[in-house]
Amino acid sequence: MHEDHPEHHEAEPPTEHEPRIYVASLSDDNAGRLHGTWIKAWREPDELLGDIQEMLDTAPTYGAEEWAVQDYEGFGDIRLGEYESLETVSWYAQGIREHGLAFAAWIAHTGYGPEDGADFDEAYEGEWSSVEGYVTAYLEDAGLQAGFDAAVPASLAPYARIDVDALARDLVLGGELFTATTPGGSGIWIFRTT
Numbered sequence: 001m002h003e004d005h006p007e008h009h010e011a012e013p014p015t016e017h018e019p020r021i022y023v024a025s026l027s028d029d030n031a032g033r034l035h036g037t038w039i040k041a042w043r044e045p046d047e048l049l050g051d052i053q054e055m056l057d058t059a060p061t062y063g064a065e066e067w068a069v070q071d072y073e074g075f076g077d078i079r080l081g082e083y084e085s086l087e088t089v090s091w092y093a094q095g096i097r098e099h100g101l102a103f104a105a106w107i108a109h110t111g112y113g114p115e116d117g118a119d120f121d122e123a124y125e126g127e128w129s130s131v132e133g134y135v136t137a138y139l140e141d142a143g144l145q146a147g148f149d150a151a152v153p154a155s156l157a158p159y160a161r162i163d164v165d166a167l168a169r170d171l172v173l174g175g176e177l178f179t180a181t182t183p184g185g186s187g188i189w190i191f192r193t194t
Helices: 026-030 047-056 087-097 101-110 131-141 143-151 164-173
Strands: 020-025 034-041 067-075 124-128 177-181 190-191
Touching: 020 026, 020 047, 026 047, 026 067, 034 047, 047 067, 047 087, 087 101, 101 124, 101 177, 101 190, 124 131, 131 164, 131 177, 131 190, 164 177
Parallel strands: none
Antiparallel strands: 020 034, 020 067, 124 190, 177 190
16 A cells, blocks of 8 residues: 555565574573574474474483573564463564564564464555655545545635644554554554554
């Protein structure tokens, strides 16, 4: 939507580092040894569990069974817990791999997980220079600006306008839109809440 508007930017390229997690053996951790592995997080949960089991099978501590996520990267604004479910980790990472860090910003704001059935594509309005730029493009694309201009008598045309700044502010303050700043602060991602 709005791809031809100068204030709209193409989606960011995929992140340089794909999301991954560092999973460590808790038995070894408790014994003062560091034993773990970095895992590509975007794979299916059973594949993640297979990698974790392989790490546990090679642990210095005999019979190591417990593990925890001790580090992660490539997840943007998402914060993972030590005992985050592999289903959630995989879902987050797959979303980031498909949509870029805008997906991570959406998750960080909404708190959605795989069980919520939320649809990023329905919420995401793209990357913009400003909310005002988005609202201007929306009014034009929906034909609302043209309808307004046609409805205003010529004698009032110099004085009548849609207050785009106020509308943009009210859409954000009213909760219909939320924004997140892009990495580097060059723009914003805009999301619909309804």
